[in-house]
Amino acid sequence: MRELFHEIASSIRQNKLRTALTGFAVSWGIFLLIALLGAGNGLMNSFSGNMEQYVSQTVTVSGWRTSKPYAGYKENRNIQLDQRDLNYTEGPEWEGVIGNVSVATSSQSVKLTLEGRNVNGWMRGVMPDFQETEKLQMSAGRFLNVDDIKGRRKVIVVSRSQAKELSPRNPEALIGQWISAGSVAFRVVGIYHTDEQDFRQTCPIPYSTYKGIYDHTDKIEDISFTVNGPSTLKEHQDFEDSYTGALKRMHDIAPDDRRGIWVRNGYTDNLEMSNASRILSLAMWILGLLTLVSGIVGVSNIMLITVKERTHEFGIRKAIGAKPHNILSLIIAESVTITAIFGYVGMFLGMIACEVLDKTVGQRGVNIGFEEIRMLVNPSVGLDVALEATLLLIVAGTLAGIIPAWKAAKVKPIEALRAE
């Protein structure tokens, strides 16, 4: 083995240009592979990170202006959900399919203030079930409870990042304190966990409190619920059609009116998103592998040229006793050595590129209308991918070397000696 290495070292030293060309092809290939996969991962991280906060595993319905005249009503009629809809949703018809049901008011923008510090948020009147439907994890304190609703208490739950803004030293100390939201003061009872930082986040207050202060009707703005049973996109579509069909009948909305009842189905959104990210990651892999294949072909070609140039040398080696497998292993070992060394360099540079992406594009936000999102979140490839890529490189080097090596080993000694 050491002998072989010595042989390789001396022939690499002798064929510097060739080695550099081969090396460049490989470095470039693996660099692109790593950079592409890294950027792809970053894109996907940002994708799922940004979506996560809007897409929860919930279905939300609310009223919407109709778009068709029906049953004596004109189009453009305002639809408002009410107690009947809530009763229907909680009723026996969907027993076992519709789980936790909660109602909520629409959100309104609010500025929270404590001792000169302030932070923006979306205030919303909700029921205790909101925690379940929105999958909120408490990091301190508690969520709103039935007593809060009954007593119309002026209590509020804030996100962890809001708590940090208001009480940077010790966010937990916020619990029990009164903060002002506009002209009204609320006592903080809980802080919920969030990964996101600089976005406006929901601050839940009791449904009854909201109705008492900001909206004096008994109308229902939003009904949210979890769903068990439907799993495919088609099943969800069928469920939605059947559920909204019933609501449309109750409100005299045309069955084929695409408006009237507004539905946001977090399940299907999630399904669609994971499909999208699966396609994206597949595309990245295909792109990366194509790059690598072109690298292999490149190395193979250069090795072929090399082998041709070195035919006479192989003739000499054969004349003094080299067996075909000696020549074969010499070339394959050379190919693997070059591929591995330069592949490693490419991989290293690729990882640096990912770092650079993270420090530049990754830190920049993009305005998408109502808020800023980060284009790339943590663009990097795992160590496992990097190791797999190294292994792949060694296999690639062997593959690239096989045809040239076989050609060189097969040439008859006398023909090789005649070559110049």
Next chain:
Amino acid sequence: MALIELKDINKTYNNGQPLHVLKGINLSIERGEFVSIMGASGSGKSTLLNILGILDNYDTGTYHLDGKLIKDLTEKQAADYRNRMIGFVFQSFNLISFKTALENVELPLYYQGVPRRKRQEMAMEYLEKMGLTPWATHFPNEMSGGQKQRVAIARALITKPQIILADEPTGALDSKTSVEVMQLLKQLNQQDGITIIVVTHEGGVANETDKIIHIKDGIIGEIEENTRHTAWGGTIIK
């Protein structure tokens, strides 16, 4: 049986126009002989020598080397014979340009699996015999023709072969160096008993050997005993 026994060897080259080069060669060479094969350019000398060295194959006839029939060998077997039985010396030296004199000389031992330390020791020993110790770490392009040919001879000798096959070994050398190389071969024949076959078209070179085999139009012609080295007046003239 002689060390080398050729019976009715025929060889035709078949690229394009078929060319019948060897037309029934019968020849035997005993162990320890120092012979030359002489003939005009294109008479088939190199073809014959390549067959003897198992670098090329023949079409019909039989070739026995040390009692073994050399026919339809695998590349592996052929390589083994070349490595252990035969040392080659070529007109164009055929040294590997990116290897030093020392590395070139030790290469045949590498293919025998001899450990590196041992290989280097032996290669130094043979370089010393050739008076090339100071040139051990030099590359071929830093040496004169005579020095290169002596490196090639050291490489041929390092496996202690029974036969040395030399194809126009003085073809690229001036007359003074040619004499030196022929003296070296003669000495190897006399002191170490190595069988040496030299192909040449120069009378002066052939005259240094003990037997001159003439080849003409693919057939062995006259075989001249030349133990008194009088065949060509005894000088190498270029």
